Amino acid sequence: MRLHHLEVTAFGPYRDTQSVDFDTLGSDGLFLLHGDTGAGKTTLLDAVAFAIYGAVPGARGEVKRLRCDTADPEVTTKVALELTVQGHRLRLERSPEYQRPKKRGEGFTTQQAKASLTWLDAVPDGQPREGLSRIDEVARTMQRLLGMSVEQFFQVVMLPQGEFARFLRADTAEREQLLEKLFATQRFGGVEQWFVDRRRERGRELESQTQQVRELLARLSQVSGNEPAEDEDHPSWLEELEKRGIRELESTRTEHAQRGRQRDAAEAKLAERREFADKVRRVRKANADLAELASNREQHDAWRAEQDAAQRVLPVLTARQSVDRSAAALEQARSELSAAAAACSEVGDDEPIDRLRTLAGAHREQAGALAQLLPQAEQQEADRRRLAELADRIEADSRREAELTAQQAALPERIAEARRELDESKQSELRLETLVPKLDDLSAKLTAARELPAAERESTTASQAAQRAVDEHQQARDRLQDLRERRLAGMAAELAGGLTTGEPCPVCGSAEHPDPRRPVDDQVSADDEERAQAVEQQAQARREKAAAEAQRAQQACERLRERLGEHTEEQLTTELADLTAERDALRDKAGRSEQRTQRLADLEASTERLSTQVAEVRTRLATSRAEHSSLSSTVDEREARLEEARGEFPGIGARREHLLDLAGKLERLVDARVACADAETRVEDQRNALREAATAAGFETVESAFAAERSDDRLTELSRALSEVEQRAAGARATLESAELSGVDPDAEVGLEEATEQATVAREAAERAAAMAHRAEQRHRDVAQLAERLRAAWAQLGPAQAEYEELAALADVVNGRGQNARKMSLRSYVLAARLEDVAEAATRRLQRMSDGRYSFVHSDAAGARGTRGGLGLDVLDDYSGKIRPAKTLSGGESFLASLSLALGLADVVAAETGGALLDTLFIDEGFGTLDADTLDLVMDTLDDLRTGGRVVGLVSHVEEMRQRIAVRLRVRKSRTGSTLVLER
Template sequence: MRLHHLEVTAFGPYRDHQVIDFDALGSDGLFLLHGDTGAGKTTLLDAVAFALYGKVPGARNDAKRLRCDTADPDVVTKVVLELTVQGHRLRLERSPEYERPKKRGEGTTTQQAKASLTWLGDAPGGQEGATRIDEVARTVERLLGMSVDQFFQVVLLPQGEFARFLRASTAEREELLERLFATERFADVEKWFVDRRREKGRELEAQTQQVRELVARVSQVSGSEPDEDQDEQSWLEDLDKRGVRELERTRAEHVRLGREREAADAKLAERREFADKVRRVRAAEKDLEELAAERERHESWRAELAAAQRVPPVLTARNAAERAETALNKAETDLLGAVARCQVDADEPTDRLRALANEHREEAGGIARLLPEAEQQESDRRRIGDLASKIEADEREEADLAARQTALPERISNARAAVEEAKNAGIRLESLGSRLEELTATLAAARDLPAAQRDSESAKQRAQEAVDAHQRARDLVQDLRARRLAGMAAELAGQLSKGEPCPVCGSAEHPSPGTPVDDPVGAEDEERAQTEEQRAHTRREEATAEAQRTQQVHERLRERVGEQTEDALAAELSALEAERNTLREHADKLGERTDELAELEVSTERITAQLSEIRTRLATERAERSALQTTVDERGTRIETARGEFGSIAERRAHLLDLADRIDRLIEARATRDDARRLAEEQRSALREAAVAAGFDSVEAAMAAERGEARIAELTEALAEVEQRAAGARAALASAELAGVDGAAEVGLEEATEGATVAREAAERAAAMAHRAEQRHRDVAQLAERLRAAWAELRPVREAYDELSALADVVNGRGQNARKMSLRAYVLAARLEEVAITASRRLQKMSEGRYSFVHSDAAGARGTRGGLGLDVLDDYSGKVRPAKTLSGGESFLASLSLALGLADVVAAETGGVLLDTLFIDEGFGTLDADTLDLVMDALDELRAGGRVVGLVSHVEEMRQRISVRLRVRKSRTGSTLAVER
């Protein structure tokens, strides 16, 4: 992968459009991104990552604030990157999601994220470009062969990440390596084994539970459980043998007791037959004795029944006489009611009544012809009322339309003025926006100015203090160095011996050896002073840079504010905002006011047409009401005469017809009363005749002999029962079966019954025991067959589970796994070992052969899993020590070597994609001049291999060593880029 061209617009601190030509920057294979702190050096790396993956490294991605805060609202935030991957050149363009001001109205709207991929040349496989975010992401990841996390660790070597990795715990290091080497598939293998073991364990447990249930069932059925030291199969065979013996014994007992029961039952049947004959003789003799004692009462029942059987004809005649009397009473009552309703004399002749009814009907027929006129009269009156209501409503509507027609010219004039006001407000609002934006920024600068001034003065003071401290440290170093040089001759003189050559000049004579000095200085003292001087120099540079930055901030704010005060700016801004709100309120109503004016202009003709229509309708309604009123008055005179004292003609006619009907019903009631009186007299005579014919002296005697049906049935049934008992008793005593049987004889049935009961119970118990023994033997045999089959099925399942469980333990770092390393940890340990070997070559060169990485697969403390240990071998001491013991500069060398080694291994792991471009972000400030030379030599080797290496640093010495530099300048309006050589 090689980067060619990068464009950023309104991205991070870059407000305007910025362009980076990586081909020009990387012509020497090595270039530097430098600039003030916060100027946007790392943002350029973020832009590369965002163009490729739509994300930026670290916590900056969580903030979701990629757009430049000072960018113009109309400028679109985007990043464009041209690169070559696997021989194909392509162009990537992305825009993040961000909030922008609405073009109309207040508030903000969401600008959606976009992405596109364009092939600049022959596309692989004839593919077309992509415009969907997910399609672009899949294509980039497929071409690069690495995920976004791997890219951030392999191509963009971030600030401090590998120093943390170097000192990380096993768990933290494992988490990073998993992301880089994508070992999820090995975790899936571990999980597959665990899940498979769990699944097979459930199957084994299910079959084992089935076996346990079958064993428990056999124990329950047989009543016997296996001993703790007894094999279950031998226990099952013993159960089968015991069952056969028990079955044979119970069957023999059942046969013997069955014979005894049959003999006892035969004896009991014989005694029961004799007992039944004696009982029957005793019952017959008792019945005959009881019937003889009740003979007189039975005769009275026969006489009562005979008299009751002669009463029915008399009852029929009596019922007919009662019905005739009831009809007569009803007819007399109806006649009295008819007389009262007709309001006539009860003795009025019938002919006169018929004539009066005819007169009423003739009068009703005479006024019936006026009924249609009465109905029309009511309809016309309702119509007159409806017309009056319509006329009143139309008159109100006419007045309202006339008033609206009069007011229309003034309303149209006002509406036109409102439309012009809204248009002017919109024009003024556009010119007011830029002034508001400028004034807002100026006010913010005025408010920040005092704090910026204080920060600048404080930073200047700290910078002066740092300069003084650095000067003191330099003076101390020079003093110690001079004192040490002065004392070196004395040190050499102390090592001379008479007659032995001098280690400096070789002479055996020492005419004037040096003398010791007061307060000698050693190499350690000088080294400590140099270290402190370097630290003071670093603090001096940082303080000076901070003083320059704060002074620039203060000067920019002062230039922005000028002679204006914060209060005056705030007052002016408040006034402009109030004016903007008023203008926006008027401008927003332009559409509404335009529609209102159009509506008023159209309504003039509409109101004129409505007035003409309603006035024509009023004239028609008034003429119709006048004509109807005249007709109603003339018809009312005729109707008043015809209805008389009644409410209407219909009511008077109904009254006359009702009177005629009442008179008719009176005549009919008289005829009905006369017929009922004659019939009642006839029925009374028939009743007396029926009583004499039935053999009774009078009607009253016949009624006294009357009995109900229940009593008659009772007498009939009782007499039939008496005859039946007598006949049955005599027949029984006369039968041949009971001949010679004495009713007083002793039977002896209880003894035979008790013997049969005892024999039957014993036989039933023996049958139950035989049945239970047979059922138990059959159940045990069936369960034993199922249990043997379950044992046969369980054996291979248990063997397979044991094998799978042992293998799963090994894969997950347990059981027979001596190193206690899971498969995933083993793969990561192998990858880490490759990284350690690759990184050691660079670390040995950078440290002049002193340090190299040592990978350890030993288990951790308290039995924790191992495999990811990473220490350093110190060639000076020959001992392996933890990476945490390295100094700051040594840690940077180790971290950089580790990062480069990891990048090589990950690149090879992800498919061998050649990574021609590499970025290293910060960390060079911890190195001294000699060590920096070694690091630069290592970086030269990288570019000698064809790579382009971009360094991100603010260290001044780096600028002197690298010929091509990209300078990031930070200003109030946003950062800019410039190439320096």
């Protein structure tokens, strides 16, 4: 990589366009960017890094404020860089994302980031002639051309201020992370994890197989009832178990057949005895039923008489219901009369009804006179409520006045809090706008990752089709060549076939043809050759088409792989999910911007509003207090008049209600006395009708009629009992008269118990034999099946055990355990080897710059308390002959060691990436810590870096550096040659 020209506009401290000609500046291979502190020296290096990678090193990259704060709003922030990489000259232009004032209205809008790449000479294969304009495409192309990531670039090409010494002071963990980024050794960690995962997977499979064997042995022991001894050979035990099962099966089958024959004979004898016993039982039951019915004839007659009397009493019961209803009405009237008399306790029981009606009328006249005072009483209550309302309003307005005063005091703090929340929402909006391109880029990469497998399959299919087309075309060409050769061989015969007697020969011109050539066998004609040529041309067309399809499919795969870079679908999915979650959180905050803006505006407008509200509250307070005082006097005057009218009652309405209540109670007492006399007359009439109904039904008295009453359940019971008597008698007579039971003696002996006992014993013996035979047969099948599965499991377990032991031992070695003598994992071993190469390369520089005093010492010993080793880096002091930590070096010594280590890293990484890219090197670090002699040694080392055409750029504000470079390069002019002076 070699830089040619740099232009920066509104970038960092440069508000206008500034340009740097690196071709002129670096013509001698060494140049200095010199200027006062803050003049913008490091900004030029940031601009180079930003143009190539879109990022700047160190803490400056985290802030992401690249635009010049004093630049004109109409001027666009831009960095343009011309450089040559791998023989291709190109131009890069980038603009960062920043906030600019809106062209219309107030506020700011986001200027989106942009990037472009233009080829200034021949366009590389596979690249568009018009260049690139997508940020992600430019980034992938530059990383592919340079062959290194941005972290490697900042450690190899550009040694940023305050950053390149970090590797010297880093602890083991930080140094490991940096080395992994520089040398891309993550794949070795993947190898370690692969072995661990494979061992875990094989371990689970082996444990599953071992558990299966244990379960099969336990199942066999359970089925057979015989467990093997701990030291017993399991295959021999299994063979003996199978033989024992066969013997047991044959024995149980013989026993089962014998017991079955004995059971069948006993059951046949039992069936015969049961049939005879059933006939004897039926005859005995019929005789017993007839004897029982004859003995209970009187009871049956009584049931019939009871049923008849219950039917005749039904009209009497209907009359009784009428008497009961009249009696209930009488009791209700008496109860109401008692209640009305109790309510009028001041009236005697013998008081005439006319006197009671006169007294009720007098009470109602007094209530009418009190009705005229009700409006004043209601007004009095309304005024009292108004007084309470005014008191509540006065109290509420007093509290409101205090609250408004407190709000006025707290308003400045609330306004400040609202402004802080609004700033947070605006910052979220800015951050959200930066995430959108990243999300689009990740989405495009994820789409490419998902499309890649199908594209690879399509490419493979297209390549295979192209190969088939090549074979077919070659076959067609061979066929055409063969036909042409055969036609040439028979060309004379073909010409002879066109000769005519007397006509000149087309070859020699003679009209005589003494000996024309005869046609040969399998003659090839011109038509045959033309058809073969057409077939060959078609095959060639198919070949070219298939080749184009294969090339297109391959290019599509390459574009997808280039877009993906080192990313995987899983990584992209995770990153996309994380950024999506962050975007959603920022959207939530940014979505409140309008609400928070309105809230701030409301709070700022609250000052005048609160003042107006305080004045309004105070005005209401004065009005309410005046009204309360006036109304209170009026209520007191009216209360004296109403107190005399209500007497001992709480109010006019209460006394009036009392008089109306007395009148009502007297009127209800009169009505109750009249109703009670009417109910007594109706009860006497209904009782006379009841006695007449009993006599008509054939009963002597009402009580005898009531005694004949039966419930519905009893009537149903009587009907069912009489029906059963008739059915039993008919059934018993039909049984005795049947031909089947003719001649059966009811007193005969059956002998059923003995036959039943014999059949039960035979059946139980047969069932036991059958169960034993079934169990033996099932046990035999189970043992056979389990034995087959156990032998198959034994056959698989042995190789699996051997494979797991071998894999476990190898996984331990790769991960730094087991037979690994150094106890270093594969990744640690590779990183230690790289660090050792770096230490050797850095030692050569450090010894020269320290005049042979210091050299680096690499250590692969384990760290304290068993921490990972292999990445130790100390310094050997030749003056004392002792190894000391690098952190004990002084400021100048630390600078020499850090510079040597950074150059050593650059050499090793350059070797890793091919060594042809590092034509330019920038160093931005504190040369001011060095004395004159040490500075000479450093300058000698930097002179050596210029060999081979390399350009070294230094950044320093130290005047002595400027003088020494000028002396070395014999440059006297301040803005020409190899020194660039920067002024603020």
